[in-house]
Amino acid sequence: MIRLTAITRTFHMGDQAVHALNDINLYIGSGEYVSIMGPSGSGKSTLLNIIGLLDRPDSGSYELDNRMIIDLSETEQAQVRREKIGFVFQSFHLVPRLTAAENIELPLILSGIPQKQRQSRVEEALQAFELMQRANHRPAELSGGQRQRVAIARATVMQPSVILADEPTGNLDHQIGSEVMALLEDLHHRGTTLIVVTHDRELGARAHRQIGMRDGKILTDQSNDAV
Amino acid sequence: MTLSDTLQTSFKTVLSYRIRSLLIVLAMALGVAAVVVLTALGDGARNYIINQFSSIGTNLLVVLPGRAETAGSFPGAILGQTPRDLTLADAQLIGRIPQVKRYAPLNVGAAELSAANRLREVTVLGSNTNLIPIRHMQLAQGNFLAQGSENSAQIVLGAKIAQEFFPRSQAIGQRIRLNDSRFLVSGVLAAQGESMGFNTDEIVIIPIHHAQSLFNTTSLFRILIEAKNHSEIESVKHAVLSVLKQSHDGEEDITVITQDAVLATFDRILHTMTLAVAGIAAISLIVAGILIMNVMLIAVTQRTTEIGLLKAIGATSANIRYLFFAEAIWLSAAGAILGFFLGQFGSWMIRIAYPLLPAWSPIWASTAGIAVALATGILASLFPASRAARLDPVNALSKR
Ligand SMILES: Nc1ncnc2c1ncn2[C@@H]1O[C@H](COP(=O)(O)OP(=O)(O)OP(=O)(O)O)[C@@H](O)[C@H]1O
């Protein structure tokens, strides 16, 4: 459950203020599948970063799973990121010198999970995303789709309650992109809240709820009750 | 993140930047090796000199005429008097001091030695039978002033001189001339080589009375004294000073040097030198530290997105800081250990090349070298690590 109330985020470029988020009020229930669309610079990534605790709003309040997030210390926020949130980025952000398996293992290491458990969980994730053959390959040796699968495996290995994907298919061709979307939707089917930022109307329409943004504000918010 | 995971993760990072890590480790290692080798040299030289100086005698005191400390403290000097000479009578007075084990009066000069159609200049020591044990010299053959022969004109030859003059025949019993006086060879010194810049193989020793008439003098050059044991050196010194003051009409116009005091001074000076050398070598460690700092700052810039990612997947600032710390610790520890062994190897090579020099690096130096290497490594990583830890994740991820 995500509840944003009167969130603002302003960037100052010299003496110019950019209102990246301007009084955002938003409630997303557990297990929802939401897409966020809007023109470039409308504040989509900023919104996602605030939901993912990578960025702090200038004002407003944020409640995640009945916890007020803004008051948490840096360390507590890191813990929330570790345990509740999985990020998927457009440019994958894999660590280039680590293998696919080691990249997937990273969140488990950060959480202090013992080696033995880590191994079996990484194994499971590799299997789930059909990466067994690629386990010991470095990102440079993987295709774009495989890289994004590794990134999704890494985002989900801690079994977070929310997956935040910022243009996850932006660097992939159409076919591979919809395969990756199918993987994400699969997670949603198993109960994870899924929030996807996309420029692709077709992909965006697959979500049960579509949010349109412009100039730091939520312009439209519609649900497909049909699904 | 557990400590062992932090160490393992950073170890992998160190391994994956092979060349970069190798250069840092090498720089560190050379610094530590320099500390080890240079202190081995310094301490080796110290031990060498101390050993040499200890080997000239045990519990040794030396009496010399005149006051060494301040020229003005000898009142006679104002009246144009020279300090009173040391005499054989003085030496005999010293012999009566109970804590004195033995003493040897000493005269030194040069004379022409001739025998068997050969002629050469030699250094002549005039003394008594105690000189040989007091100075830790050894007779290879014969004796010197054995009982009943105290007044005879006998001479002991240094090993090399005996060899030069009597290469094929027995030296003992041969007649020899020093200037115009005749002497009978009664002993030959064992070859000892050079010690403290003085080669005992090329000297001759004659009885003190003969030396004084040879050099036409009544004064002594030195009196060597051996105290009965180490704890009595100081009391012998005071006793000598007071006995000779009395016999010199209340003037304290002699100087007593103890081997101990000289040793202590040598030891202090050479130890300070070793320390200074170690300090200079340690500067190369600081340079290595600066290298680490630079390379780490570059690494933070290179790995900005990676740091952003780690934060996005839940790393705390502390996690990031420790990861960079641990990297510096690995690098400097590897450098320190490699440097230690390189240094030990270098010291071993020096010992092989110069067997006389006990070139062992003292433990304090090796320990300090390693400690300074670790400390500089950690200090150098403080700034880059905290810069990495402070990175804003959103900006880092977009490399803004
Ligand atoms: N760190 C920052 N410093 C200054 N301005 C920023 C910063 N981050 C975002 N902005 C500005 O805030 C606004 C919203 O940015 P944001 O990245 O959220 O847009 P977006 O909707 O994700 O755009 P895109 O579709 O191009 O990714 C933009 O005008 C952007 O220039």
Ligand SMILES: [Mg+2]
């Ligand atoms: Mg964006």
